[in-house]
Amino acid sequence: xxxWTKFHEQWxxxxxxxxxxxxxxxxxxxxxxxxxxxxTAFITSLVQQLTGPVTEVQLPFFSPLRQQRYLGxxxxxxxxxxxxxxxxxxxxxxxxxxxxxxxxxxxxxxSLTLRYKPVSGLAAKFTxxxxxxxxxxxxxxxxxLDLPMLQQDYQQWxxxxxxxxxxxxxxxxxxxxxxxxxxTDLDDDSELHIQSLTDRYSAxxxxxxxxxxxxxxxxxxxxxxxxxxxTPLLQLFPLLPSQLATPSKLLLRLQRHYQSYQQLVVxxxxxxxxxxxxxxxxxVDCLSALNAGYHVLQExxxxxxxxxxxxxxxxxxxxxxxxxxxxxxxxFAASKADQLTxxxxxxxxxxxxxxxxxxxxxxxxxxxxxxxxALAAVVTTEVGQVRTAEGIVPCLQGISARNGELQxxxxxxVPMSMPSPLLFEHHAFAFPDFLPKPLAPQQMLPxxxxxxxxxxxxxxxxQ
Ligand code: GDP
Numbered sequence: 199x200x201x202w203t204k205f206h207e208q209w210x211x212x213x214x215x216x217x218x219x220x221x222x223x224x225x226x227x228x229x230x231x232x233x234x235x236x237x238t239a240f241i242t243s244l245v246q247q248l249t250g251p252v253t254e255v256q257l258p259f260f261s262p263l264r265q266q267r268y269l270g271x272x273x274x275x276x277x278x279x280x281x282x283x284x285x286x287x288x289x290x291x292x293x294x295x296x297x298x299x300x301x302x303x304x305x306x307x308x309s310l311t312l313r314y315k316p317v318s319g320l321a322a323k324f325t326x327x328x329x330x331x332x333x334x335x336x337x338x339x340x341x342x343l344d345l346p347m348l349q350q351d352y353q354q355w356x357x358x359x360x361x362x363x364x365x366x367x368x369x370x371x372x373x374x375x376x377x378x379x380x381x382t383d384l385d386d387d388s389e390l391h392i393q394s395l396t397d398r399y400s401a402x403x404x405x406x407x408x409x410x411x412x413x414x415x416x417x418x419x420x421x422x423x424x425x426x427x428x429t430p431l432l433q434l435f436p437l438l439p440s441q442l443a444t445p446s447k448l449l450l451r452l453q454r455h456y457q458s459y460q461q462l463v464v465x466x467x468x469x470x471x472x473x474x475x476x477x478x479x480x481x482v483d484c485l486s487a488l489n490a491g492y493h494v495l496q497e498x499x500x501x502x503x504x505x506x507x508x509x510x511x512x513x514x515x516x517x518x519x520x521x522x523x524x525x526x527x528x529x530f531a532a533s534k535a536d537q538l539t540x541x542x543x544x545x546x547x548x549x550x551x552x553x554x555x556x557x558x559x560x561x562x563x564x565x566x567x568x569x570x571x572a573l574a575a576v577v578t579t580e581v582g583q584v585r586t587a588e589g590i591v592p593c594l595q596g597i598s599a600r601n602g603e604l605q606x607x608x609x610x611x612v613p614m615s616m617p618s619p620l621l622f623e624h625h626a627f628a629f630p631d632f633l634p635k636p637l638a639p640q641q642m643l644p645x646x647x648x649x650x651x652x653x654x655x656x657x658x659x660x661q
């Protein structure tokens with residue numbers, strides 16, 4: 199009987215370890231970033247690297263590949279019917295034709311199986327290979343910007359919004375909506391009235407984004423509704439602070455809509471999608487923000503601060519109570535580094551760290567390991583040198599996105615810390631947009647530092 203108990207104990211211990219390993223064989227990787235940050239290009243290139251012929255893949259820092267243990271990856275044939283599938287094949291085709299694919303506007307997923315040889319130990323002795331199921335989940339960073347709305351009431355949200363709209367790059371654009379609200383009948387809470395004001399607010403958010411290059415836009419779902427398009431849940435806009443003191447039918451209705459948005463949109467997003475993620479990539483387009491000027495760069499920093507709140511969780515925090523997060527690693531990646539000459543990449547990483555306003559080992563991140571790098575999902579340029587009066591300077595050559603012609607430029611320097619408004623008065627940043635170089639169907643997309651990204655995100659899981 200004693201022997202049996204021991205066997206039973208050993209067996210249950212082993213089966214526990216086995217199921218633990220089984221659990222370990224599945225990883226959900228979230229990819230996010232504000233619109234235009236480069237999510238679509240990043241996922242397409244990453245998936246091509248993971249599923250392409252192992253002999254063709256150039257990922258020297260990705261240890262399973264360097265150690266010749268990576269046996270390859272394939273797309274899973276079946277995916278749950280109700281899960282939108284990331285359009286990998288179509289996006290890859292576009293890139294190979296020399297065009298940028300259509301950007302992310304909602305969430306989607308792609309599931310892969312990665313096969314590798316274990317490093318050593320028992321597993322290496324008894325198995326030829328192991329497999330890791332990798333789910334890549336793409337979703338707009340704008341949806342993370344809704345998190346702070348859970349800690350504000352409608353009035354506080356209105357105050358916050360109108361403070362933002364008063365910033366120099368937004369104030370003129372917001373004026374017409376401000377005038378419209380100032381003259382609106384606050385006792386008209388009819389469907390028609392609320393919807394027409396919502397439509398005007400939604401158009402204002404688009405205008406902020408396109409004309410002012412603004413990125414802190416709430417509610418995120420009004421801009422990128424995903425599957426909520428056209429639902430009454432999105433009837434929401436901020437009344438003027440002066441309209442909040444006296445109760446009115448419109449105020450009451452909007453307060454109710456705001457609470458519904460918190461309960462039926464923001465909270466479920468965290469519980470259903472975010473809570474299931476194990477690791478996360480946050481892509482940040484610092485270069486477009488530099489091009490757009492000081493106020494946009496400052497707003498990007500403010501938006502990143504809000505996005506970071508989603509990763510500041512500990513065992514006793516409110517986020518823990520809300521959705522029990524389990525993200526153990528976050529990679530912050532400054533995208534489109536191929537728009538710079540190589541000696542500027544370090545500055546780009548330093549600037550990203552400055553925008554995140556913290557050394558990433560900060561104690562607020564103790565439950566989540568993080569790293570910041572500069573990368574390019576699709577390298578569009580070639581690096582060269584030109585002789586000038588000042589000597590030899592590095593330059594870039596690529597196909598201009600403006601006119602489709604081959605262009606040679608010196609894109610300029612990236613400041614290694616948050617630049618002052620004064621710098622923008624004397625200097626206009628102009629990092630140019632390029633098109634991808636057309637490739638043959640089997641060719642791998644040229645990329646920069648995806649191997650470092652993969653090593654951080656997957657290296658330990660493919661041991
Ligand atoms: P999303 O909105 O986050 O899905 O962003 P996309 O992946 O659609 O990228 C938006 C735009 O950024 C593209 O149309 C390109 O112009 C540019 N872009 C994205 N990735 C890269 C890259 O690796 N290098 C360069 N040079 N441009 C990029």
